Amino acid sequence: MFNDRVAVLATMHRKEEAIAPILESEFGLKVQVPTDFNTDRFGTFTREIARSGDQLEAARKKAFAALERVGGDLAIASEGSFAPHPSFPMLPCNREIVILIDTLNDLEIVGESISTETNFNHRTVSNYDEAYQFAMKIGFPEHKLVVIDQEKILKGIGDFDQLKAAVSSGKVHLETDMRAMNNPTRMKAIAKATLDLIKKLKHCCPECGTPGFTVAEVKRGLPCSWCGSPTDLILVSVDRCSKCGFAQEKISEQKADPMYCPYCNP
Ligand SMILES: [Zn+2]
Ligand SMILES: [Zn+2]
Known part of the structure; x- marks a missing residue:
């Protein structure tokens, strides 16, 4: 296809x-x-x-x-x-x-x-030492930074000299640069x-062969392995074809760990 x-x-x-x-x-x-x-x-x-x-x-x-x-x-x-x-x-x-x-x-x-x-994070810093500490924490310089002050936004800060210069004016806001290449x-x-x-x-639809035959809907209530009460875990998942509408239900045979049970572990 x-x-x-x-x-x-x-x-x-x-x-x-x-x-x-x-x-x-x-x-x-x-x-x-x-x-x-x-x-x-x-x-x-x-x-x-x-x-x-x-x-x-x-x-x-x-x-x-x-x-x-x-x-x-x-x-x-x-x-x-x-x-x-x-x-x-x-x-x-x-x-x-x-x-x-x-x-x-x-x-x-x-x-x-x-x-x-x-490493999504941000911090306001007032000197290079604080900036350096934050930079180490977020995996700088492989992970780059964004520096925001009153006047401007500097993106893609990726070496120590740049960082030093960017924080030299006093208090600035540092953010991790979340753009993929940085x-x-x-x-x-x-x-x-x-x-x-x-x-x-x-994963193709068994009826019409269209790709993307995946979970479209879930029903919760997997029973607790101790007391059998329904938990918030998934009991039934339904795969559905977006093309022809064919659906297949899968019922879980498992039991839930009591840590998820509202009675055994309230
Ligand atoms: Zn189909
Ligand atoms: Zn229970």
């Missing part, structure tokens, strides 16, 4: 380094990055431009904008978000999605990676989301 086709990848932050090699070798497609394609207009991490719509919507918009720009019928885009972990608010959490849109076959498939492995940890997360996309693309 994808062999020998050209997929346009909407990025200006070198995400092709994480996405293209795996997709090209797995499906025989050719990934093309449009030149002068400004993805910042869809939102920036440094907030000069707010993201339009939610994460998935933003990725979709990028993919269609790339198709509009270069033509073709196959597009890939990715979008990341950083937020406190839903269960452990002290831990920042990185969600990356990689979307594939195939207008020829009317397909949209989304790969995803959710991880607490991120953040190897994020680049890895994008590669993981791409692998998830590949897994979904390989």
